[in-house]
Amino acid sequence: MDDVRKTVEAALFISGRWMSAEDLAKVVGSGSVGAVKETLAAMKSEYDSRDGGIRMSQSEDRYRLEINPEVRDKVYYLAPEPELSPALIKTLALIAYRQPIYQSKVVDVIGNRAYEYIKELRKKEFIHIKKKGRTRLLMTTGHFRKYFALEEGAKFQPDLEPEAKLLEDAQKRLDEVINQEELQGLEDVTEEELDADVRKARAAEKSGALEAAKKKVLEGLKEDNKGTSGESSQEGG
Secondary structure, X not given: OOHXXXXXXXXXXXXXXXXXXXXXXXXXXXXXHHHHHHHHHHHHHHHHHHOOOEEEEEEOOEEEEEEOHHHHXXXXXXXXXXXXXXXXXHHHHHHHHHOOEEHHHHHHHHOOOHHHHHHHHHHOOOEXXXXXXXXXXXXXXXXXXXXXXXXXXXOOOOOOHHHHHHHHHHHHXXXXXXXXXXXXXXXXXXXXXXXXXXXXXXXXXXXXXXXXXXXXXXHHHHHHHHHHHHHHHHHHO
């Protein structure tokens, strides 16, 4: 195995993200994009024929090494600290598809957990949050584009085969196009405000669970009363 192949494979493995031949040529240091492209083509053919636990994916002119979806759920927990969980990826994809987008729209699709995901994505510097009054808009950052090796204007296309239907439905539901003029005069959202959102979401979930439990108990009591009434009628007869 030559040094170019070793370096390209190592770069794809350690980065865990999409990389183009141009990106990899800079890492290799050879300056020969053509040689890197030939190496990538040979590697892709080899990984496809191997059908192992690691596969090499291609999206146009970008490549990435990743876990085979067939075994992903069995081994995902072994990662010491996954950079982005499937839930974070789904949330990030929704934001990237329709940015700038209202935070409330993302919550409508993902649920109250979205507040925690949004906070985590902001902490990782993948999204930026602006506010004006009670309105909050979410947008991706330059770090997001650099991390996923996206060219200006290119769409974010995460490999989420099982969740493809969710993303399609989400795009239909997120059909409100926000006028760019609304971005003027917006202020940054503070970390304290995000913490408050997370606390409110958790409280809402607990409240919903409590109400559901109460309803279940009441339904059980009603059934018991019906049974008791029926038995009393039979005894009286």
